[in-house]
Amino acid sequence: MELKEILILTQVKGIGPAFFKKNRSRLICCDDCTNFIKEVNEEAITEYQVYEKVAERVLTDCKSLGIRPISCLSPEYPKMLLEINDPPAVLYIKGNETLLNKVIAIIGTRHSTPLGNKIAERLGEHFSQEYSICNGLVEGIDEHSIYFNGKITSKAIGIISGGLNYPQTCSKAHAKVIDDVLNAGGLIVSEYPPQQPEDKYSGSKASRIQAALSQGLILVQSGIDGGSKYTLATFSKLPRVLGVIHFPTSEEYQSEKFEANRVILSEQKDGIARFVGLKTTKKIELTSIIPIQGKADYDIFSSKINKITFQTSLF
Template sequence: DAASEELRCAELGARLIVRGDPDYPDLLASIHDPPLVLYVQGCLRERPPVAFVGTRAPTPYGRRMARRLSGEASRRGLTVVSGLARGIDAEAHLAALDAKGPTWAVLGTGLGCVYPAENRQLARRIVAEGGAVISERPLETKPLPELFPRRNRIVAGLSWAVVVVEGRHRSGSLITARLAAEYGREVLAVPGPADSVMSEAPHRLIAEGAAMATGVEDIVGALPEGRILEPALPLSPASGFAAPAEGPAPTEEEARVLALLGADALSLDELVQLSGLDTTRISSIMFGLELKERVSSVPGQRYAQKEAY
């Protein structure tokens, strides 16, 4: 019941974020089927998120590429998103942590039933080191096969881009990639040896038009303008989070949206209506303006120019 779920939340150090709350991630809210609620342990700190997904049984090459790309992405100021599965997911999370950056793990189970069990310590480390473990499921939900494809939409929905690192021709990572494309996000794939069955999924995506990811610059270059602040932000020794920096000047499109705000606070829906742009594009613009410290979120899931509040 609700009382026992609330007590268990407190025991796990988790909180419940309902769609419409100011803390609910804007990118995820913009997809056509966002979760009604998120159970979250840790911090959903808004560094630009990029997902890394792939096989549970990677080759040494796949492990090496997942670690290199995820670690470099983290050092460039990105949040690494993945699903806490064996293989590529775990490698991506570990590389981000080793680079002293946050990482988000999206579960197909409840937070009280982390799966696989071998990654429970990794989940605890993610939370302890400034990242987050996330689920839409009640806390004690056990692992069921049908839950994991639904989890993949959250991985894709949270992220500006999805990078596929190894997988067979029917890999679950293809589901995440196709959802990302459906949501208007960038899809990248790491090319592999032509004679490896684990290259089937990424090579299929590349043949269908996905960008190749052989280095972090491929990932950075695929993100919407303004997603990365150069150089990478220094980390605060006290918090482990990126220290604030003065953002660059707004783009022409961002300036037009700032003009719409004026001295008023407006919701995402109001900005969509006034600008004529779609929700995904407005979410992208507002995220860029927050990074540049030109706007801030205010109660009621609205945005205001910083000097106005």
């Protein structure tokens, strides 16, 4: 099925990301989207021409703005995204897509402390030598993990919660960071058509893409009610490596701003379940939970990721 037909299907009520994953094999073999519309929502077929015009406008916008849309049916679609329950039907990307080959997420609170900021910068500087650094590019820990030594890394991946016509769809502050990422040679990713503005729900949805694209994730700093729970909720259900900053000698670390870190490291999977809102730990599939205090732990974290990557490549 062509990309245009996929874009038409995304507009039909009752057809969402989970539908595309469940029916991916059928969709790959099918040239006509009308049968799927009739199957899910027969009345929607009357709006086909409207859906078609919207799809054509999206494709035109992508071409004019230098955005590459990738269908979930395409062999170029990131395979790691297909591991979650609801991968985006279409991924919109702008920038250096080779950065998707080896990725970790470095995340934490928007209301970061001096200690959290300093740690995020050290992590970003170290891990960007080997990995792309992925997060939502928002203020606080996200930004400090990609800006260090007075400049931005060339290996940043930003998952944004609006369309990739970001001067129009995102806040001015966010758009400035996105510009910096692209100008440095980084990559911006969205699941939304180019002209769709961000809203209060799209940020938490975008978090699942951060999680899915990352082989490892480091939680730098979060309170127990912090927004990092959305990314970790998805990541914890994948067989991947979690690192959690642990700095027990610091008085600042004992504050509520690091409470999620302490709970996860003391209670392990039970702590993760409490943080992300799971009733049980049955769905938590993490291979490792690693406390990170210094550079020796950085090496442990990397070795665990590389082991998983190697094992996966054998199949």
